[in-house]
Amino acid sequence: MAQADLLNLKEAEDEDTLKGKYLIFTMGNELYGMEIRYITEIIGIQPITEVPEMPEYVKGVTNLRGKIIPVMDARLRFKKAARDYDGRTCIIVIDTNDITIGLIVDGVSEVLPMLDEDIAPPPEMGKGGHKYIKGIGKAGGNVKLLLDCQKLLTDDEVDALGAMA
Numbered sequence: 001m002a003q004a005d006l007l008n009l010k011e012a013e014d015e016d017t018l019k020g021k022y023l024i025f026t027m028g029n030e031l032y033g034m035e036i037r038y039i040t041e042i043i044g045i046q047p048i049t050e051v052p053e054m055p056e057y058v059k060g061v062t063n064l065r066g067k068i069i070p071v072m073d074a075r076l077r078f079k080k081a082a083r084d085y086d087g088r089t090c091i092i093v094i095d096t097n098d099i100t101i102g103l104i105v106d107g108v109s110e111v112l113p114m115l116d117e118d119i120a121p122p123p124e125m126g127k128g129g130h131k132y133i134k135g136i137g138k139a140g141g142n143v144k145l146l147l148d149c150q151k152l153l154t155d156d157e158v159d160a161l162g163a164m165a
Contacts, residue, residue, distance in 0.1 A: 018035070018036050018037040019037070020113050020114055020115060020116075021035070021036045021037075021111055021112070021113050021114075022034060022035055022036065022111065022112050022113075022114055022137065022144070022146060023035075023036050023039055023042075023092065023108060023110075023111055024108070024109045024110050024111070024112055024144055025092065025105040025106070025107065025108045025109065026105065026106045026107045026108075026109060027074055027075055027078070027080060027105060027106050028075075028080065028083075028106065030145065031109070031142055031143070031144040031145070032074075032105075032144060032145050032146070032147060033112065033114075033137055033144040033145070033146045033147065034092070034094070034146065034147045034149055035146075035149065036111060038094045038095060038096050038149040039092055039093065039094050040093045040094065040095055040100065041093045042090055042091070042092050042093070042108055043064070043090060043091050043093065043102075044089075044090055044091070045085050045089050045090065045091065045104070046062040046063075046064070046071075046091065047062065047063075048060040048061065048062050048071050049061050049062070051070075054160075055157075056076055057072050057073050057076035057077040058070060058071070058072045058161070059071045059072060059073050059104065062091075062102060064093065064102075067100070069093065069100050069101060069102050070099075070101050070102070070161040071091060071101070071102035071103075071104060072101060072102070072103060072104065073104045074103050074104060074105050075104075075106075077103075077132075077152070078132070083106070085104070088106060088107035089104065089105070089106060089107065090104075090105060090107065090108060091103065091104050091105075092105055092108070094149055096149040096150055096152065096153070097150060097153060097158045098158070099153070099158050099161055101152075101153070101161060103152075112137075112139050112144075113139070114137050114139045114146075118137060118138050118139045119134075119135040119136065119137050119138070119146060120135060120136045120138065121135055121136075122134075122135060122136060122145075131151055132147050132148060132151050132152055133145055133146065133147065133148065134146045134147060134148035134151075
């Protein structure tokens with residue numbers, strides 16, 4: 001699916017039509033998903049201004065039509081190896097916890113509907129494991145790790161990033 005087709009996913013849709021729909025994106029060979037109700041748009045890589053003394057995964061801020069938004073690299077956030085950005089790399093702009101942030105991913109693929117029965121809880125891995133994972137989606141023939149957008153950032157991170165915007 002082209003990035004242009006995914007822009008402004010929420011436009012002219014209400015909460016009921018967004019329920020159970022997930023944007024599927026890639027990081028390496030892994031498929032991830034997030035509920036589209038949190039997504040405002042998908043954009044190509046923009047110029048990013050670094051901000052000193054931020055965690056490594058926070059790449060900086062970008063100007064999105066006059067609004068300054070913090071941008072974080074999903075690979076680094078999930079403790080994966082860094083990778084050079086290419087033509088498929090994009091920024092998923094999400095609204096969560098009263099903040100707008102950009103999430104850099106390797107690429108986006110599709111929007112998939114998933115019923116609650118298609119989503120399994122993440123396996124128990126002890127204290128602190130899978131804090132960003134909401135569940136494991138079993139739609140479309142592949143396993144997708146579904147992110148909990150509200151747990152991508154701690155309260156302290158929300159405060160720090162909110163001060164940047």
